[in-house]
Amino acid sequence: MAVPVVGEERDRALEEVFETLIALDPDQSRIAAALRRTIDQLYDGQNTGRYRWDQLHKTEKTHCGTLVEINLQREFNFKDGVLLDYEIAKHQVDCKYSQSSGGWMIPNEAHAQVCLLVTADDAKSTFSAGIVRARREWLNVGRNRDAKATLSKAGRENILWLARNAQLPPNILLGLPADDILAIFAPQSGQRRVNELFRRAQGRRITRGVVATVAQQADYMKRVRGNGGARSSLAPEGIIVLGHYGAHRAVGRCLGLEELLAGESMSVRVVPADEADYWTAEIDGRLWRVADAHDPVVTAPTLPPVSAAW
Structure with missing residues (x-):
């Protein structure tokens, strides 16, 4: 995908962040695995028996974005950012998670900055991840005190997708x-x-x-x-x-x-x-x-030891 231009200049920072993320995770399997771990961490099934998003409390759902930010940093060993969440390819990057595509809330300090946008749907076993420059003309600025904004239609159309509706490891x-x-x-x-x-x-x-x-x-x-x-x-x-x-x-x-x-x-x-x-x-x-449904039941064989060479 072509990198958007600002005026007559290519957005080099966005391009370098995009290329770095692709190099780190060519098939996006690492992002997918980190999201799977995050969702399972929220369910805490071992202690609660929960396995569905609607079984979570509202505060737990709200906490998901923070856990995604932490677990992606652990997975890729991103450096801490000075102004934003990460430093990737020597550029500041903010990580934003939303349960629904397009619902990312961009805080004031991330306006005009590079944002890593992530969403996941456990029921559909899909996830998406992309980056965008949160240009002010691409933002729908809210009226709340912290001035959080969402991406406009133009902003959403200029997301550089790392993965879009890709397969999340299934639950x-x-x-x-x-x-x-x-x-x-x-x-x-x-x-x-x-x-x-x-x-x-x-x-x-x-x-x-x-x-x-x-x-x-x-x-x-x-x-x-x-x-x-x-x-x-x-x-x-x-x-x-x-x-x-x-x-x-x-x-x-x-x-x-x-x-x-x-x-x-x-x-x-x-x-x-x-x-x-x-x-x-x-x-x-x-x-x-x-076996198929018509085959008789026969005692299963002993599997090879896990150290066996094939």
Whole structure:
């Protein structure tokens, strides 16, 4: 995207900030991960069991912008700004978050400055991030005492987008049917809740935050692994629980499953396969494939150790 011009001059500061952010995060996955952590931090699912935006208190929603600013600085190690939040490429940059696109409130000290604009929608699993010069002629200045402003139509049209309606790492609890949610949270035991999660959410990437929310225990990831965890508890039902480890990712690729990112898990029911079948993985000395609804239940194989080389 072309960088806006001011008079006859290019906005070099805006261009340098934009290029620096692209270099730091070419596919915007780091911004997405930081936003996912921020939202999960607000939910505090491990202690509260919350997983939806409407479950938050008004003060918590208001605090989201501050947490986004902090977590993006931690992710990218931005220097503290002198006048504004950050120093990026030797330029002052203000970070503004809004739950809705276009709702960013630009304070007086950020007028005419470079702003990093961020928004996220957990229900839609999308986020956007871009930068803009908050030129005074592009602002709708409010009448309140602190003179906060919103971007005008011209200002919104001149945002340089790093990501627009890109995929936010999903909160799979928001995408499950209501009956499944009720069944997952019904047991008193954290282990039984985690078992039900992996039983009902097969083929989905499940983040650590989701596991923490369902388990509501300090050692929540222990509820996923073997020795009494979901991996061993669900094996008699033919269900394997893959982690983000190299050997498990290799099994997932062979089975045609979506690649797991750090901290993610995925469950899937498997059955023995023939050499003629597509998407098969050799596990525990024989071929397996993802089961369909008509396949009989067969005890799941033992997954390779996490240190195994594939």
